[in-house]
Amino acid sequence: MNKSFSTFCKLQELCESHSVYIPENFNWVNDYISIMPKIDLKLPTIQKQSKIYMIKKNKNPISIHFEDGSKIFCSYDEFLRLPKNIDVGQTVKFNMFNTKNDKPMIVKSFQIIS
Numbered sequence: 001m002n003k004s005f006s007t008f009c010k011l012q013e014l015c016e017s018h019s020v021y022i023p024e025n026f027n028w029v030n031d032y033i034s035i036m037p038k039i040d041l042k043l044p045t046i047q048k049q050s051k052i053y054m055i056k057k058n059k060n061p062i063s064i065h066f067e068d069g070s071k072i073f074c075s076y077d078e079f080l081r082l083p084k085n086i087d088v089g090q091t092v093k094f095n096m097f098n099t100k101n102d103k104p105m106i107v108k109s110f111q112i113i114s
Helices: 002-017 029-033 076-081
Strands: 045-056 062-066 071-074 091-097 106-112
Touching: 062 076
Parallel strands: none
Antiparallel strands: 045 062, 045 091, 062 071, 091 106
């Protein structure tokens, strides 16, 4: 009990010297949460599942070609974030953020199925 009281006193002194107010609880925040805009942007996504046909690692950007005709282009750093055991012939499921028509899509998730 003494330890927590002494900590409280030190914290109170520190706050007073720097003109900081510490509320006892944060229940007042709940009233404002419903008013604040949501940060979930609900961007449209496309989910695909296909087998890897070819991986070109020797060019920049690295490209992954799928049997359904879709392709993913990524930099070396982005390629390192994909699963390490990615290989030709594996079936993968990936989600992509859908952007404007001519812009490249951004990969949201990438999962190896088999």
